[in-house]
Structures are given as structure tokens and as C-alpha cells.
Amino acid sequence: MSRLMPHRAAILTSLAIAAAAVAVLLAMGRPPICTCGHVELWHGKVQSAGNSQHIADWYAPSHFTHGLIMAGVAWLLWRKWRLLGGRPARWALPIAVAVEAAWEISENTPAVIQRYREATAAFGYSGDSVLNSAADIGWMALGFLLALKLPWRASLALGVFLELLALWAIRDNLTLNVLMLLYPIEAVRDWQAAGGALG
Structure with missing residues (x-):
């Protein structure tokens, strides 16, 4: 993993990509802060109304986990590319920042906001503030960089712990969020709505 550092x-390119995402979100009319x-x-x-508007919330661990996952994918791809003659692994x-930035932009389009409102635990979701989106990109980058330092088993254990913590605290996590966004299950949605942490 150290070869991906x-x-x-x-790092400067990553910061430029994040800044470009912020500019796009502002141009889309997203509020700068809550x-x-x-x-x-x-x-x-x-x-x-404050959810997804501040620096961290119960969905920050999901973005951190994005980073753990993307570091793992990058490591697997680097191993494959190395066999094919090598690629610039340190990019x-x-x-990863570009992928996360693209997600933050698409997540704040009217179509995706409406999908979240209809299909997931984010009842009444109205999109993120620009501050929250920028912080989410930062949480992903932090997860990515930490994964480069940890043994893969430790990264996996940390990801599982964060998923279980969010599941316990708010009846939602990255796994359920993706499931409900792509293939909503009414029983899961009802269970999430009944959770005290959501009310």
C-alpha cells in the first residue's frame, strides 16, 4: 500500500479537484453552509434540517469508508498494472478524490435528491450544503490515506465497525444506503423509519 502514497x-491535484467540485456545487445553487x-x-x-449541512454527521463514517474501499481497489489495480508494466500508482x-467529487455533485442534483427522499432513510432530504460536501470529500481522503498505513485486515475491521456503529445508532449505513438507493425494500424502509434515532 505504501507505493500508493x-x-x-x-496532493495538489487532489486539492484542485476538491476546489473544482466546490465551485460546481456553488454554481448549482447549493447553500455554502447550513x-x-x-x-x-x-x-x-x-x-x-441540519443533517448533511455541517462538517460531520452520522453519514461521515460512510464517506470515510468510501476511502477505505477506494484504497483497496487502488491497491488491487496497482498489483494488476504492475504485472502489465507499471502505472503511476501515486496518482x-x-x-479517488475525483470519484468522490463526482458523487457529491451527482448526489446534489434534483433527480438524486428526489430518489433519496423516495427510497432511503433520508426522508425529507434536500441535498447537502457545500461545506458538508467538501467535508465528505475530506473524510473520504482521510479514510484513503489511513488505509495506506494500515494492514488490510485492520482497514476491513475498521470499515465493518463503522458500518455496525451507524447501523446501531441510526439504522442506516453505507450498505443500506446503496441497497435502498438501487433496490428499495419497503420492510427495510419501515424498520428505518421506526428507529428512535431517526425521529
């Missing part, structure tokens, strides 16, 4: 140019008018380091109430972080 980004060099200075890759419309409540203040910024919180942590906002723990999922079913509230893996900017690629």
Missing part, C-alpha cells in the same frame, strides 16, 4: 503533485446560519463540527440528529488519491 501520493506525492506532492498528487441555512440555519451557523456551522457545527458535529450534527447528530438525522431527521432534522491513486486524485483519482
